[in-house]
Amino acid sequence: xxxxxxxxxxxxxxxxxxxxxxxxxxxxxxxxxxxxxxxxxxxxxxxxxxxxxxxxxxxxxxxxxxxxxxxxxxxxxxxxxxxxx
Numbered sequence: 051x052x053x054x055x056x057x058x059x060x061x062x063x064x065x066x067x068x069x070x071x072x073x074x075x076x077x078x079x080x081x082x083x084x085x086x087x088x089x090x091x092x093x094x095x096x097x098x099x100x101x102x103x104x105x106x107x108x109x110x111x112x113x114x115x116x117x118x119x120x121x122x123x124x125x126x127x128x129x130x131x132x133x134x135x
Contacts (some may be wrong), residue, residue: 059063074103074111
């Protein structure tokens with residue numbers, strides 16, 4: 051029996067996603083990894099500052115690539131003239 055070895059991660063050292071093979075991360079978990087509250091994550095998703103994908107009827111997920119970009123560059127700034135209630 052042989053064991054398969056996983057290729058080394060290409061993410062920057064110290065990434066919150068090190069060793070995580072998933073492409074999509076559930077929004078509550080993404081919030082925890084970003085160090086923000088779930089409420090703040092949903093607010094950012096609603097405003098479009100945190101891109102999400104809906105799986106099923108209700109579940110929002112954040113692409114892992116987006117989390118890596120936010121780690122490196124921070125959250126995108128709020129669009130001009132946008133009002134979030």
